[in-house]
Amino acid sequence: MGTHHYNLTEQFEFTGKAKILSIVGIVLGVAAIAYGFMSGAHERTFANLLLMAYYFACVCMSGAFFLAVQFVAQAGWSASILRVPQAMAKVLPLAVIILLVVIGLGLYTHNLYHHWNAPGLTDPNSPNYDKLIDGKSAFLNVPFFMARQVIFLGVYSIFAVLLAKWSNNEDLAGGLNSYRKSFKYSCVFLVIYGFTTPIFAFDTIMSLEAHWFSTMFGWYNFAAMWVSSLATIAVIIILLKKSGYMSWVNNSHLHNLGQFIFGFSIFWTYVWFAQFLLIYYANMSEETVYFYKRFNGYEFWFYLNLALNFLSPLLLLMDRDNKRSENILLTVSIIVLVGHWVDYYQMIMPGIFELGTASGSGFGILEVGTALGFIGLFTFAVLTALSKKPLIAKNHPFLQESLNHHL
Amino acid sequence: MSNIKYILGSFGDPDEMMHGIEKLQENNIKIHDVYTPMPIHGIEAKLGVKRSRLDIAAFFFGITGTITMLTGVYLATAVDWPINIGGKTHFALPDFIPITFELTILFCAFGLVGSYYASTHLFPGRAPRVMDLRATNDRFIIAIDAKQNIEHTKIDELLKGAGALEVKYNERKYVSYE
Numbered sequence: 001m002g003t004h005h006y007n008l009t010e011q012f013e014f015t016g017k018a019k020i021l022s023i024v025g026i027v028l029g030v031a032a033i034a035y036g037f038m039s040g041a042h043e044r045t046f047a048n049l050l051l052m053a054y055y056f057a058c059v060c061m062s063g064a065f066f067l068a069v070q071f072v073a074q075a076g077w078s079a080s081i082l083r084v085p086q087a088m089a090k091v092l093p094l095a096v097i098i099l100l101v102v103i104g105l106g107l108y109t110h111n112l113y114h115h116w117n118a119p120g121l122t123d124p125n126s127p128n129y130d131k132l133i134d135g136k137s138a139f140l141n142v143p144f145f146m147a148r149q150v151i152f153l154g155v156y157s158i159f160a161v162l163l164a165k166w167s168n169n170e171d172l173a174g175g176l177n178s179y180r181k182s183f184k185y186s187c188v189f190l191v192i193y194g195f196t197t198p199i200f201a202f203d204t205i206m207s208l209e210a211h212w213f214s215t216m217f218g219w220y221n222f223a224a225m226w227v228s229s230l231a232t233i234a235v236i237i238i239l240l241k242k243s244g245y246m247s248w249v250n251n252s253h254l255h256n257l258g259q260f261i262f263g264f265s266i267f268w269t270y271v272w273f274a275q276f277l278l279i280y281y282a283n284m285s286e287e288t289v290y291f292y293k294r295f296n297g298y299e300f301w302f303y304l305n306l307a308l309n310f311l312s313p314l315l316l317l318m319d320r321d322n323k324r325s326e327n328i329l330l331t332v333s334i335i336v337l338v339g340h341w342v343d344y345y346q347m348i349m350p351g352i353f354e355l356g357t358a359s360g361s362g363f364g365i366l367e368v369g370t371a372l373g374f375i376g377l378f379t380f381a382v383l384t385a386l387s388k389k390p391l392i393a394k395n396h397p398f399l400q401e402s403l404n405h406h407l
Numbered sequence: 408m409s410n411i412k413y414i415l416g417s418f419g420d421p422d423e424m425m426h427g428i429e430k431l432q433e434n435n436i437k438i439h440d441v442y443t444p445m446p447i448h449g450i451e452a453k454l455g456v457k458r459s460r461l462d463i464a465a466f467f468f469g470i471t472g473t474i475t476m477l478t479g480v481y482l483a484t485a486v487d488w489p490i491n492i493g494g495k496t497h498f499a500l501p502d503f504i505p506i507t508f509e510l511t512i513l514f515c516a517f518g519l520v521g522s523y524y525a526s527t528h529l530f531p532g533r534a535p536r537v538m539d540l541r542a543t544n545d546r547f548i549i550a551i552d553a554k555q556n557i558e559h560t561k562i563d564e565l566l567k568g569a570g571a572l573e574v575k576y577n578e579r580k581y582v583s584y585e
Binding site: 273276277280281283318319320406 | 448449462466493494495501502504505
């Protein structure tokens with residue numbers, strides 16, 4: 001065991017360019033959303049808000065998932081980087097509130113989920129009566145839907161905040177109590193998370209097109225949120241390292257993160273393809289309608305999605321030296337993050353907008369502005385949370401293993 | 408001149424063996440190879456072992472599998488015996504992705520097993536090449552080429568000084584299972 005002289009009380013200072021840029025991002029986002037509502041494109045603005053609020057919440061809750069996975073696996077390598085996913089987990093309650101407000105307002109104003117939430121859909125005497133939706137109404141009705149959202153997201157938030165809190169207690173008190181508690185509750189959290197995220201994805205995204213369903217959709221979304229969260233963690237760590245913090249992170253830690261991003265990008269492709277292939281092969285019209293919409297008007301996004309999320313990690317991260325290089329890992333992580341925006345974009349937009357309608361979707365100020373706004377908000381909130389505590393959990397039982405990590 | 412081909416330092420402790428490697432390197436004595444019953448962290452860097460090219464081999468074995476399957480499927484379904492299946496094109500690529508994936512993995516796995524056998528000279532009928540039988544059990548062995556390094560007494564002293572339990576002078580390179 002080598003001896004190291006790292007500053008274990010190092011704390012991140014959130015000032016300067018990062019702070020200004022994140023505030024500029026938030027201002028741009030608010031301006032873009034205001035512009036969206038004032039120009040009358042309510043539905044498109046809501047679709048963008050849902051996209052980014054979902055992305056934001058998913059990245060944060062997968063930060064908590066990352067923590068839980070590390071505890072349950074009793075992983076040693078990650079002990080020195082846990083403060084980054086902890087900061088993301090601490091931001092989850094904020095992300096949850098934003099997502100719930102967007103969903104609630106979207107339901108209330110009928111800008112979102114109008115495939116199953118419109119007047120008369122479940123009334124047999126109404127001209128709008130829809131037998132399929134009526135059959136699903138025991139599950140897809142506003143009170144039960146909102147209750148599920150609140151319960152799932154609330155439970156994730158509680159676990160996320162607790163896991164971060166115990167780690168802070170560990171800093172102060174030392175000992176193994178916090179670690180044992182984190183381990184136990186991580187096991188519980190993983191079970192809850194594993195069973196409920198597919199339902200969460202069915203509700204939030206798949207029910208936008210309530211006539212269509214796919215049982216793979218939940219895992220497809222799980223893979224997307226998990227890999228985008230891993231990419232976010234990698235981006236934050238590399239940028240911190242580049243600005244002089246976290247000197248203990250060596251290229252073996254980056255290698256592990258790179259393996260995670262590589263592996264789960266392949267996993268994302270696997271579930272994406274598992275969903276696509278069965279629909280393509282069986283060729284049943286009630287299922288193929290989903291891809292019909294995406295092949296007519298959204299072909300560019302459809303293929304861009306695969307290029308960004310499958311081909312680029314596959315080709316750029318396959319080599320060992322690339323996984324260990326700060327710059328290449330940073331580039332691929334950003335590509336993957338953009339890629340999952342495209343992924344969510346083509347999950348949400350074709351289902352809401354009929355092609356060729358006036359208020360139809362597109363790619364412009366609204367999309368870019370909303371994305372910048374949420375990136376700014378995420379950066380601001382996560383870096384504020386990060387600056388509150390030292391950048392290393394100094395009493396983590398596996399800290400020495402992580403500081404000496406070498407592959 | 409003696410018939411000694413290899414000098415083997417036999418250690419009971421991996422840390423002492425690592426120390427012995429350092430001592431020999433300080434005295435510019437070239438180490439032929441080191442045999443240990445378990446992987447030792449950081450030994451490759453210390454001995455200057457070149458990085459394995461197994462990953463490059465794996466890539467090419469894999470890509471051979473991909474090309475073989477796609478060619479085979481194309482010849483079978485589009486050239487040799489085209490059948491209309493569900494109105495799809497004869498060479499409907501998505502249908503054949505899973506089996507292409509399987510063959511990629513299969514070629515990769517078999518290719519790597521073959522590479523491993525070829526590089527370690529392990530194949531049926533071949534006696535395994537072992538320099539010291541206890542290297543597979545409880546001893547950590549440093550092997551030094553006795554023809555290239557002629558200061559035998561110095562090597563003996565260095566090895567024993569580092570904690571070698573035993574120093575052997577072998578007249579044969581390998582002591583195979585007989």
